[in-house]
Amino acid sequence: MKLNYNYMVLALLLVLCLTGCSKDEASSVNTPDESQSATITFQALLDNLANRSMNKAHFDQVPTCSDGVPEIAVIGIEYGSESKTVVVDILEDEEGYFTAYSEDLKVPVPSDGTTTVTVTSFMVYDGATDGDETDMYYSSDYGNLIWIAPISTDDENEDQFAGYVDNPLPYSFELSPGTKPYIPIDVLCFDRRMVNEYGYVFFDIDQKEIFNFCLFGNYCTPSGRHYVANYSIDVWLGDDNTGIQIYDGLISEAVDSNNDGIYEESPLCIGLPDDPDTANEEYYFEITLRDSPEYDAGDDEGRVVLAGVLTEEEAKNLFVGDSMLEYYHFQVGNCGESDTPPIFNDPEDETMRYKSCLGALNGSEAVIFAYAKLEGNYLTTEVWAPYVPSGEHMQHLHGSADDTFISSCPDESDDANNDGYIDINEGLSDYGLPQLFLTTSGATNASGGTWPSGSSYMYSRTVTLGSADTPSKAAMTPLDHKTVVVHGMMVDGTFDPNMPIACGQLELNN
Structure with missing residues (x-):
């Protein structure tokens, strides 16, 4: 089996907001009919995103991310019978990036109405003068294209960016004199370098x-x-x-x-x-x-x-x-x-399947997922632990054999002696006694068996319920009344094999 990794990695989401210019900017322009026009300014939010890949053909229009600094915005707008492309500098202050004031972005607005403005394109360049002329994303006039607002090119697939961006272009909004609308325009780039980049923040907007x-x-x-x-x-x-x-x-x-x-x-x-x-x-x-x-x-x-x-x-x-x-x-x-x-x-x-994302206990920061399936009397349990404190880890299914209560996980209120730890005994009232010992080999009850160990592990075992050392099927069902508890961590410089590090209630996963 041959695996070819062609990763297209998306690293950066830039949400730019259209807004009317500030009062200070308006007062600096001596225009008699200012009440009948409005000027558009673009302000920027840069979000530090994980570098992950996407496999969507309609993202082909998106350029590769770089470490270039945004210098120039090339913006296409339409209003009334007017259609034009505006080139404007990008500035930065302590609050983030924004476009410089431009008379070209002043739009006439009726004093008793509004003007519909449509953004047809929005591209951000780094202003580099020594780029690769053969690169499709390089312009000798503006430098390297580093961000672009994606354009929904197919009228039948207007939702092709659904879940990724809120407003693919073309995007229209109403502009009124004296107003300051904030209309988000989502700008994307791909990063194929598999590294983290950027971390600029403007103001708090959902992204x-x-x-x-x-x-x-x-x-x-x-x-x-x-x-x-x-x-x-x-x-x-x-x-x-x-x-x-x-x-x-x-x-x-x-x-x-x-x-x-x-x-x-x-x-x-x-x-x-x-x-x-x-x-x-x-x-x-x-x-x-x-x-x-x-x-x-x-x-x-x-x-x-x-x-x-x-x-x-x-x-x-x-x-x-x-x-x-x-x-x-x-x-x-x-x-x-x-x-x-x-x-x-x-x-x-029709196999009954269950899973749980275990919550970390006692500051362990453990990351553990548990899965279980029941086929007749055969119970298969899997525990995937990407991160646990290093050491040996006892793990059990907890509950009550007669189903007198639903097993659950403890919280800080269960720390009866206020020592900062919820030890195994303090949690018993929530999760109950161990019913099935999730050993890697050997007995599945208190008489013996071996446990997984390390700072991460993957565990899987199938047992026959009702056999010599396992509870009956009746005692172990329903499984969504049981919890998985994992133990073992350092406490005050000494490894405590009994200290719970994570707990999670199983949920039906069919």
């Missing part, structure tokens, strides 16, 4: 960052033969397919690039928008299997084979960063393997 999520799939025939999967994905904001759709039938297809009968495919990398005002944002995925020259998917062709919610916490903590997983690897058919990790489910599979 979105883009982070990367990659997928790679295999299809396996009934006999177990593996192939690179052809598939398409649809993605919506929210927990189902009724939200804003940000990807519609995006196709990943294997190709025989060397004409040698060996098909290869790169992971499909997409950019997901993150609203900083929404905690742990959710993205609903549907993955549809497609036929390939290598295989016939039979009844599965054209079927949604995986669906479900990817949370922001899962995506960022499991798949974003050098030390994380490179991509979500899913398996369709008789592959003999499970997805890594099992985020999405086959909508036609």
Whole structure:
């Protein structure tokens, strides 16, 4: 299997706001009919975004990010029968970037009405005089193009930037004399250098960052033969397919690039928008299997084979960063393997599945995700821990055997002795006694077994409920009444194997 990483990385979102000029600026211009005109000024917000990739063809118009400083704005506007391009300098003060005053941006406005102004283009250059003349983004007049307001080029796809920018061009607004409207124009650039850039702030306006999520799939025939999967994905904001759709039938297809009968495919990398005002944002995925020259998917062709919610916490903590997983690897058919990790489910599979994002306890800063599925009497648990304090980590499913209460996680109020830690005994009233010991091998009860260790780990084990050392299925169900608790951290210079570092209640994930 050959993986080609062609990352297109989006690093920077610049929200520029159109506003009427200030009173000081107006008074400095001696114009008798000032009440019947208005002057447009552009002010800038630069947001320091993570460098993540996107795979949307309509972003081809967006230039590559650079370390160039914004010097010149080239702006196309229309109003009435007038259409013109205005070139204006970009200035900076302690509050951020903004365009210099320009008479060319003064728009006549009826004293008893408004004028509709349409921004048709907005490009920002760095003013460099020694650029590469062959670079499509270099202008000998203005330098390197570093930002551009994306233009919605297809009237039938006006929502092609939905979820990424609020107002793709062309964008119209009403301008009245004496008013100061703030109309956001979103400006983008791509960064292919995989490094963090910029960190300028103007004033507090909601903005979105883009982070990367990659997928790679295999299809396996009934006999177990593996192939690179052809598939398409649809993605919506929210927990189902009724939200804003940000990807519609995006196709990943294997190709025989060397004409040698060996098909290869790169992971499909997409950019997901993150609203900083929404905690742990959710993205609903549907993955549809497609036929390939290598295989016939039979009844599965054209079927949604995986669906479900990817949370922001899962995506960022499991798949974003050098030390994380490179991509979500899913398996369709008789592959003999499970997805890594099992985020999405086959909508036609009636297996009961659960997951939890564990909350850190006692200042551990642990990042842990737990997954469970119940098939008959077989219970499979997986724990993915991208970060935990170094050491050995006991982990358990807690609850009550007779389901007399719903297991939950403790909070600061449970620190009875006020020592700054919620020890294992102080949390028992919330999560209950351990019912299943999530050991890596050996017994799954108090009599023994080994535990995962390290500063990160991936754990998976299947046990038969009701066997010699495991609770019965009746005692372990319903699973969404159980919590996963992980232990082990340094306390006052000594490693305490019992100190809880994270806790999370399982939730149904079907």
